[in-house]
Amino acid sequence: MKHVIHSVATATALTISGLMASSGPAQAYQVDCAILLCLAGGWPASAPCAHARAVFIRRITPWPIEPPLQIWRCPMGVSFNDPSPMSPMERLNDTTFRDPPEPQESTPIPLVHVQADEQADIDISGDAFDFVRSIRVYHIQYRQHENRDGDCNRSDSTRLGSYGVQGDYRWTRSTVGQVPAASGLSIPNGCGSYFYRSVFVDWRDHAGNYGSEEVRY
Template sequence: MQIWRCPMRTAFQSLTPVQSFSQLSAFQPVSSWSLTPERETLYLAQSVGQGADIDVSGSAFAFIRSIDVFDASLSQRQIGENEQCRRWSHIRHGSYDSMGQFRWRPASPDELPPAFQGDKGFGATCPSIRARAVFVDWEDHKGAYGFEQVNY
């Protein structure tokens, strides 16, 4: 997700042309990914990495701050003889600040974007719902909206 630092704590090791050629000629692929020793720190919001290594606070980088990531798990169903509605949700909202720092914070089902699929009727009526997904939405440099949802 991050163009300058992977939130999964991996880093890409760039190879010189000579190293690349040497690897290709030997046909021995060597992994160019490694874990970084940096640990995440938990605050009121969970921050990942140290942010961008360039100034991304200007309007040219507004598209970075428009990226929203939702890790959503919702469940709702009627149970028991009285058919009581049991609801459960765990949602995290990830976003970038003006320094390019990615942070997670707790969120509510009401904060899920309208394009999110699978939560229709959650909290209002009690249809049976079970949804787990990662949802990412953004606006590109021209302001066009886009999104992707991966259910799991």
């Protein structure tokens, strides 16, 4: 399965460029299919996967801080009724490369919610999709300083965005102690004056390779 996903991701890098040319509402789900494929394959070096990764990072860049992968916008289950059933990754590849639907003038542009109850339209609970659940988004907001009385005042409003079993996205409380070492966060010893605010995202591709990005603001 790992080889299949990497091969599909590489194929994506070669053929998805035509789909990336349009950024209208009808293209939104194709971008998320591309993010899913490119992330699984370790972001193959190509302009299309670079575009998918740029969208992935732009979504966590304030404001608002959005789910970087919106898997509910990638209809992987559309081919379930085909005469020859395909695997989930084959359906994903087919969906990504199919001709885009004609835009409907009467259809409003959907709003993207910061926290989403939506989820994948197929069962992704198996380990083939563990890479989706590996994505973590840390909204880091930390401050410390010593007051006039010599007391150390610390404020930690860090939150964690993560994906559930079926790709639903949730924010929960976290702490700077949970932030991965790959972040630029570096709290000094004692109570030296320090302020840090960023959005940090990390993940593992289907082969288990680690990656991360951080946006300071």
